[in-house]
Amino acid sequence: VTADTPRRSEAAGDAARRPATAADPLLVLVQDEAALRAVATAPILRGLLVDATRPPTAEERTATVLLHGMAQFPETVKYIAQLPNLRLVQTMNAGFEWWIGHVPDGVSLSNARGAHGRAVAEWSVAMLLEHYRLLPYFAARQAERTWDRQVGRSLGGLRVAVIGAGDIGQHLRRMLLPFDAEVTLVDVRQGDSVISPDAFRDRQAEFDAISLAVPLMPATAKMVDAAFLARMKDGAVLVNGARGGLVDTDALMAACGSGRLTALLDVTDPEPLPSEHPLWTTPGVTITPHVAGVTEGMEDRARAVAVEQISMFARGETPSNVVLGPMAEGR
Amino acid sequence: VTADTPRRSEAAGDAARRPATAADPLLVLVQDEAALRAVATAPILRGLLVDATRPPTAEERTATVLLHGMAQFPETVKYIAQLPNLRLVQTMNAGFEWWIGHVPDGVSLSNARGAHGRAVAEWSVAMLLEHYRLLPYFAARQAERTWDRQVGRSLGGLRVAVIGAGDIGQHLRRMLLPFDAEVTLVDVRQGDSVISPDAFRDRQAEFDAISLAVPLMPATAKMVDAAFLARMKDGAVLVNGARGGLVDTDALMAACGSGRLTALLDVTDPEPLPSEHPLWTTPGVTITPHVAGVTEGMEDRARAVAVEQISMFARGETPSNVVLGPMAEGR
Numbered sequence: 001v002t003a004d005t006p007r008r009s010e011a012a013g014d015a016a017r018r019p020a021t022a023a024d025p026l027l028v029l030v031q032d033e034a035a036l037r038a039v040a041t042a043p044i045l046r047g048l049l050v051d052a053t054r055p056p057t058a059e060e061r062t063a064t065v066l067l068h069g070m071a072q073f074p075e076t077v078k079y080i081a082q083l084p085n086l087r088l089v090q091t092m093n094a095g096f097e098w099w100i101g102h103v104p105d106g107v108s109l110s111n112a113r114g115a116h117g118r119a120v121a122e123w124s125v126a127m128l129l130e131h132y133r134l135l136p137y138f139a140a141r142q143a144e145r146t147w148d149r150q151v152g153r154s155l156g157g158l159r160v161a162v163i164g165a166g167d168i169g170q171h172l173r174r175m176l177l178p179f180d181a182e183v184t185l186v187d188v189r190q191g192d193s194v195i196s197p198d199a200f201r202d203r204q205a206e207f208d209a210i211s212l213a214v215p216l217m218p219a220t221a222k223m224v225d226a227a228f229l230a231r232m233k234d235g236a237v238l239v240n241g242a243r244g245g246l247v248d249t250d251a252l253m254a255a256c257g258s259g260r261l262t263a264l265l266d267v268t269d270p271e272p273l274p275s276e277h278p279l280w281t282t283p284g285v286t287i288t289p290h291v292a293g294v295t296e297g298m299e300d301r302a303r304a305v306a307v308e309q310i311s312m313f314a315r316g317e318t319p320s321n322v323v324l325g326p327m328a329e330g331r
Numbered sequence: 332v333t334a335d336t337p338r339r340s341e342a343a344g345d346a347a348r349r350p351a352t353a354a355d356p357l358l359v360l361v362q363d364e365a366a367l368r369a370v371a372t373a374p375i376l377r378g379l380l381v382d383a384t385r386p387p388t389a390e391e392r393t394a395t396v397l398l399h400g401m402a403q404f405p406e407t408v409k410y411i412a413q414l415p416n417l418r419l420v421q422t423m424n425a426g427f428e429w430w431i432g433h434v435p436d437g438v439s440l441s442n443a444r445g446a447h448g449r450a451v452a453e454w455s456v457a458m459l460l461e462h463y464r465l466l467p468y469f470a471a472r473q474a475e476r477t478w479d480r481q482v483g484r485s486l487g488g489l490r491v492a493v494i495g496a497g498d499i500g501q502h503l504r505r506m507l508l509p510f511d512a513e514v515t516l517v518d519v520r521q522g523d524s525v526i527s528p529d530a531f532r533d534r535q536a537e538f539d540a541i542s543l544a545v546p547l548m549p550a551t552a553k554m555v556d557a558a559f560l561a562r563m564k565d566g567a568v569l570v571n572g573a574r575g576g577l578v579d580t581d582a583l584m585a586a587c588g589s590g591r592l593t594a595l596l597d598v599t600d601p602e603p604l605p606s607e608h609p610l611w612t613t614p615g616v617t618i619t620p621h622v623a624g625v626t627e628g629m630e631d632r633a634r635a636v637a638v639e640q641i642s643m644f645a646r647g648e649t650p651s652n653v654v655l656g657p658m659a660e661g662r
Contacts, residue, residue: 119485122510126464129457133626138619139467145611147603147620154450154626175509178502179453272478280476288469289478295464295485 019316020044026314029060029083031069031076038303039067044314045307052079064088065313067306077102088319088327090310092302094120094167094293095243096323097216108325110309115302116293117167120241120266123292124168124211125175127239127264128155131286155179159206161186163223164213165194168241172211201231209237215323216243226251229261237262241292244269249279256284266292350647351375357645360391360414362400362407369634370398375645376638383410395419396644398637408433419650419658421641423633425451425498425624426574427654428547439656441640446633447624448498451572451597454623455499455542456506458570458595459486462617486510490537492517494554495544496525499572503542535562540570546654547574557582560592568593572623575600580610587615597623 020026025046030036032049039047047067050060052075064087068076080086081104089109091099094116096109103109130136134152141148158181162169165187173183173193184207185193186200195203204210210232214220224238224247232238232255240247244267255261262284271290273279280287309319322328351357356377361367363380370378378398381391383406395418399407411417412435420440422430425447427440434440461467465483472479489512493500496518504514504524515538516524517531526534535541541563545551555569555578563569563586571578575598586592593615602621604610611618640650653659 118487118511122460122485122487123464125510126457126460126466129453130461130466133454133457134622135457135461135466135619136470138622139470139617141620142611142618145604145606145608149620149622149625151625151627151629152622154453154628156449156453156626156628171509178506178509179456180449273476275476277476280473286470287473288466289472289480291465291469291480291483294480294482295487296482297485297487298482 020314026065026310027059027063028310029063029066031067031072034299035067035069035303035306038300038307039310042307042311042314045310050079052076056082061085065090065310067310068092073098080104080107088310088313090306090319092299092306095215097243097245099324100217103324106326108319108322108327110313110319110321110327111323112302112305112309113167113321115305116298117171119295119298120168120213120292121171121175122295123266123288124172124239124241124264127241127266127286127288128158128160128209128237131237131262131264132158136286155181157182158208160184160209160211161200161204161207162211162213163187163197163200164215164242165189165191166213168213172213204228204231205233207233207236209239211239212242212246214242214246216245221245222248224248224252226254229255232261234260235262237264239264241266243267244271253279253282253285256282259283262286266290351645357396357641358390358394359641360394360397362398362403365630366398366400366634366637369631369638370641373638373642373645376641381410383407387413392416396421396641398641399423404429411435411438419641419644421637421650423630423637426546428574428576430655431548434655437657439650439653439658441644441650441652441658442654443633443636443640444498444652446636447629448502450626450629451499451544451623452502452506453626454597454619455503455570455572455595458572458597458617458619459489459491459540459568462568462593462595463489467617486512488513489539491515491540491542492531492535492538493542493544494518494528494531495546495573496520496522497544499544503544532562535559536564538564538567540568542570543573543577545573545577547576552576553579555579555583557585560586563592565591566593568595570595572597574598575602584610584613584616587613590614593617597621 022043025044028039028045028047029050030047036047036049039045052072064085067090086107092112094113096111099109132153134150160181161184162172163186165185169185176183187194229251249269256263264286266288267290309321312319318327353374356375359370359376359378360381361378367378367380370376383403395416398421417438423443425444427442430440463484465481491512492515493503494517496516500516507514518525560582580600583594587594595617597619598621640652643650649658
């Protein structure tokens with residue numbers, strides 16, 4: 001272990017080694033051909049395609065890193081429990097709630113933050129514009145062949161709070177500013193134009209729209225409950241492109257069903273939403289099926305972020321996207 | 332006539348006079364109470380409420396300026412023909428095609444450019460996002476209570492051409508940039524990131540979306556004809572938030588009906604679109620009823636711009652929004 005790689009030696013424990021080089025690349029377990037190709041773009045990495053439904057081979061058991069693909073979660077959890085040298089699981093998602101409790105001791109998890117933020121923020125703007133500019137109303141009038149000039153509302157002067165000043169929140173602020181919306185970010189970590197959750201709570205009734213952009217964790221589960229909704233002003237809009245579990249669905253149906261609030265949702269609890277669920281037909285609720293981050297090229301962007309994160313680890317650095325495990329705790 | 336007001340004396344002809352002051356305000360004919368209140372905010376202006384369906388009084392006949400409200404166009408045209416000292420008609424619209432041929436000799440027309448551009452650009456972004464993020468598709472699935480994760484397209488990397496680098500075009504560029512769209516403005520007047528109509532014609536097949544943001548004038552009428560549409564690439568989107576007369580409706584129905592192109596329209600020819608018109612049900616055509624510039628507060632914004640323009644005239648300057656008449660020709 002060299003003096004200039006203390007974090008890696010600390011993080012990787014037994015597997016501590018010199019930074020990888022093109023001559024001595026880091027072994028990365030991957031689960032599909034596309035990931036193999038993406039890993040091949042980094043000279044200091046060497047990909048190995050594995051089948052998580054089989055026990056690991058001797059070579060696989062030497063690996064310190066696994067790049068998790070877009071599916072096969074239960075098999076992958078069983079598989080990684082059999083990898084004694086594993087130190088890092090790199091995902092292609094932004095959310096990581098499924099992994100909580102499923103990452104072995106000593107293993108860290110890094111997500112694909114940066115790959116999905118722009119698309120999720122874009123979805124939020126799309127939904128706000130669709131709502132305020134009455135596009136569903138006009139679509140219904142087109143179906144009736146009726147020219148009916150209702151007056152919508154522009155985003156100019158709209159007061160928008162975004163809970164979560166991370167990747168999605170920052171993109172959303174940048175996207176909303178040219179529309180002259182007043183954007184306030186809410187986060188426990190302070191920053192430019194960021195207010196604290198307590199300050200937000202005091203000012204909550206000021207906002208025309210509140211957008212959720214935080215991960216689902218024990219501390220955030222059902223943070224939008226009946227009391228939260230009661231503090232929102234009449235006619236306000238809740239936007240959820242994050243996770244369904246952030247919201248108490250029954251409380252939301254009550255607040256929207258009464259006509260007091262509007263909800264623009266990409267995620268629901270439960271999810272997928274069963275056909276018989278009353279949320280589908282609650283007045284004022286618009287639902288898209290968890291596609292906020294899903295646009296053409298999404299997997300390519302996620303793989304690029306994943307390879308960048310693994311490359312940091314290979315160079316002896318801590319990946320900037322670690323969210324769980326010893327490397328996250330050491331930050 | 333003082334030496335420092337040559338433009339006014341030139342423009343206003345017989346009515347040339349010293350710049351207006353609070354002690355000697357400029358008389359402005361207005362057609363509704365709201366306009367009267369708006370004019371009252373400028374100390375150098377004095378509003379006079381008139382009824383355009385009656386012959387002008389002696390006092391009205393001395394006026395050099397009329398602020399035209401949102402309606403009563405034919406009556407107003409007849410009325411202004413009876414005002415011998417009139418030099419400026421100030422409108423509250425961005426488009427001015429109705430006025431061509433209806434402004435008396437020696438009278439200039441100034442529009443409300445700046446009041447509507449942001450709202451029209453916002454509508455264009457709303458329609459592009461709705462289209463590319465498949466919101467109508469998901470609305471139809473919600474109506475069926477079906478969770479169906481289709482993959483949409485983000486605006487990232489989308490090549491958008493905006494024909495017209497004026498107020499709307501500049502707002503549209505500013506709004507689209509945070510989405511990472513590649514925006515090219517097209518105008519006869521060159522500028523930063525502005526290409527000429529000839530250069531656009533050569534590159535037209537490169538663009539994913541083409542948005543119209545030019546006034547309707549003899550030179551632009553039916554500029555989007557069968558040949559224009561044929562130069563667009565397969566699957567491209569035409570956005571028209573400007574004027575229906577810019578587009579050959581039959582050619583557009585043919586191009587969209589075949590499935591080759593998509594059209595997002597706020598304006599149509601004819602307009603209002605009659606219930607029996609086949610454009611309503613042409614595949615790939617989305618229609619809103621001339622509401623791109625119509626949002627809450629629109630009339631207030633338009634009146635504020637109008638008062639600002641008339642104030643320039645009152646100070647002996649040329650209003651910056653003149654589009655027709657001697658003051659426009661003298662620029």
